Amino acid sequence: MANGDDEFISGFMDDYFEECDEHLATVRQILLSLEGVTGVQPIAPSILEEMFRSFHSMKGISGMVELRDAEMLAHEMESYLRALRQQEAILTPAGVDALVAGVDALERVIVARREKHPGPPIDDVKARIAAVIPHGLPAAAVSAALAESSREVTPEWIVTFVPSSELSERGLNVDTVRARLRQHGTILQAVPKILPTGVAFEFAFAGDLDEVTREAWTSDGITVARASAPLPAVETSVELLEGTGDPKGIGLSPTVASASHYVRVDLARLDDLMRMIGDLVISRARMADTLARVERRVPAIEWREVHENSAAIERQLRDLREGVVRIRLVPVGEIFRRMPFVVRDLAKQSGAKVRLILEGQETEIDKYLIERMMDPILHIVRNSVSHAFEIPSERQAAGKPEEGTLRLSASTAGESVVIEIADDGRGVDVEAVTRRARAAGMSVPEGPLDSAALLELLCAPGFSTRDETDRGSGRGIGMAVVKSTIQQLSGTLALDTEPGRGTRFTIELPLTLSITEAMIAVVGDRTFAIPQGSVREVIEIDHVSLRSIEAHEIVPYRGGVLPVLRLSKLFGITEQARRSLHAFVIGSGLEAVAIAVDRITGQREIVVRALADTMIKVEGIVGATDLGDGRVVLILNLQALARMARRDLGGANAAAQPRSA
C-alpha cells in the first residue's frame, strides 16, 4: 500500500507478536483438550466461540500488520468455526487435524515474520481447512442434544451491578463482577439496563450465593435477588451473542477475563531493572570492602550498627533481586504445551505409537532462557519421535508395550532447572554413530565410547544419523546447534542411552542469568570467578599426593582417583609456589575431574556480564564480572574447560578408568 505505514506497523510488531502468542496458546490448549472428544459429542459452544474469537482477532491484527498469509490462514479457520457454530455441527477428528495443521502453519508464518525469514507455503494447509468446512447441512440430531445440555440451567438469581466511578476506583467494574460471579456459578445472560442514574448490568445467574456473600456484595454495588420467573425467551431480551443465541456462551471466557490482572512488560525493561540491581550489588560489595578496611578505626558499638545496616541492605538487595528474577520466570509449560502437536504429527508419519508424558510443567525458568530453548528442545523431541521408537510390531517382539513413551519433564534443582527428554525406544546405535562419524572424517577413539564421547559425536557439526531429507529432523536445527545454544546459556547437555531400553537427554540450565553465587580463585597473578552452581565440591590437594600417569596427573579421591587439570597449564600462567593446591571437583562418574587453582580466596555474588564482542568468544569463558574494587575478572565455565582439555589431551579421562574397574 506504500503510503508510509511501514513505520506505523513496525511500531506495533511487538504488540502483534505478543497478542498472537496468547491466541495461539489459547487455541492450542483448546485443541489439545478436544483430542479424543471429537466426533463423539458436540463441543460446548463456548469453546468453539473462544477459538473463533482467537482466530478472528489474529485475522484482524494480521491484516493490520500486512501479514497476508497469517490473515488468510486465520480467516480460513475462523470460517470453519463459524460454520460449526452456526450449524451446530460436530467437530470431526479430520477437522481437529486440519485446525492443528492450520495453527501450526499460522505459527510458522508469524515466527518467520518475527525472524524476518520468508514464510512457509500455506496453500496446502489452507485447502485442507477449506475442505473440512461443512456446507449447509444442519445436524438436527446433534443440535437437539446440544439444546438439552446447554439450556437446561435455569437462573436462580438476578444479580444487578450498578457501576460508579467510586467503585471503579476500587477495582470493581463489570469485568471484575463477572469474574466474581463466575467463581460462584454460571452467568446465563447479561443485560445492560438504563437507570435514571446511569447504566446497570443485570446478570441472570445460577450458582451458590449464601446470605453472607450476598450481604457482603451490597457494599460493592452488587445486589442479588431471587429469580422469580424463568429466563425470558431469547427473542425478547437483548441478545448479546452473535450467532447461536446460546446462553452459555455469554460472558467472557475465563482466560480473557483474567487478562486484566496481568501487566505486559517489555523484557528489555526487566533487563534494565536487572542491570540496575546488578550495579547495586557491585556498589554494595564495594561498600562492604570499604567497611572491612575501616573496621578497626571505628568504635565497636558504632561498628556493630554499621555492620547491621550493611547486612540488612545485603538481605534486602537479595530479596529485591529475587523479586525481579521471579517476574522474569515463566512456567516451562510454555514450551511443553506445543509438544503434543509435534509428537502427534511426527508419530503419524513414522508409524510409531507414542504416548507423551509431560511432567513439571509448572517449573519456572527465565523467559529469556525458555525462548532460546524452544528450538533445541523441539529438535530433540523431533529426533526422538522420528528415530528412537521402533514400530509397534518390533516393540512387541522385543517384549515392550506397543506404545512408546516419551517423557518430557522439568524440575528445579537449586539454582538450576533440569529438563529431561527420555524415550523408551531402541537407544542410540553406537556402532552406526561411530561408522558414520568415521565416514564423515571425524576422529573416533578406539574401544567402547562413553556417553559423553557419544554425545560429542552426535553434536559435531555436520553429523546426522539419517538422511537430510528425513522430514522430522530435516526441519530441525541439528544437534550441533542444540549443544552450542545450551552452552551459550551456561547450561549443560548430557546423554544416557542403553540399547533396547531407551535414551535420555538431560539439559541443565541456570534458573536465570545475570547474577550468580561464585567462588573467586587465584592462579598466579590472575583472578577468576567460578559460578558455584557448577562446582560439586572443593578439595585441597597436597602436592605430595599428586601422582603422574604419563602426561596426566591424578589424585586419590574417595577410594578412587580423580584426574587433575591445572588451570595454570590450560591458560599458560605460572603458578605460585605452594605446598598445596585448591581444586574444584566437577562432573560425576567417569566425567569427574578436579580443576586445580592456586587458592580459592572467597565466595560472593557476582554480576555476569556477557562478553560483548563475539569475536573474542572463547569456549570456557562465560563472561566477565566486576568484583567491586574495579577489577574485572573472567568468569569460567569449568565444564567447558574440562571438555576442551579432554579434547586437547585426548583421553585424559582414561586416567580415571581404574576407579570404575
Add this chain to the structure above:
Amino acid sequence: MQRTLVVDDSPTIRRMVMASLKDVCPGGFAEAGSGLEALEQLALAPFALMILDLNMPDMHGLEVLKFVRSHQKYRDLPVVVLTTRGDATSRGEVVKEGASLYLTKPFVPLALAEQVRSLLNGGARPADDVDRNPHG
C-alpha cells in the same frame, strides 16, 4: 476536553487506533475490551467519540450501538464503527442503527484519522472508507 472511547477486544488494535487518532482526539482516550465494558465506561464519564468494533466476545457492537442510540443521554455521541472487513454485519445495518461512520479493518492510519477529523468537524460521510484494499 472529553475523551474518545476505543472499544475493541484486541489490545493491539486499540493501541493502533489510539496511535492513529492521537492528533485528532486531543482529549485523550479510554479503552474497553468488550461491549459491557464500553457501556460501563459510557455510564461513568462523558465521551466525545466512540470507536466501536462489532465482533466482540460478550456483546455484539451492533447491540452496543442500539443501546446507545435508544437512550437520550447518548443519542448524540458520534460512533465510528470499525469492523473487520468481510464480517457478516452489513454497512446498511450499521448505518441504520445510527453509526456516524462505517469503516473497516485493516485500516490505513492516516485515512482513519482523516475520516474521524472530518466527522468531528461536522462533515460526516458515512459511506466513505479507510480500507487498505477496497477491492479485496
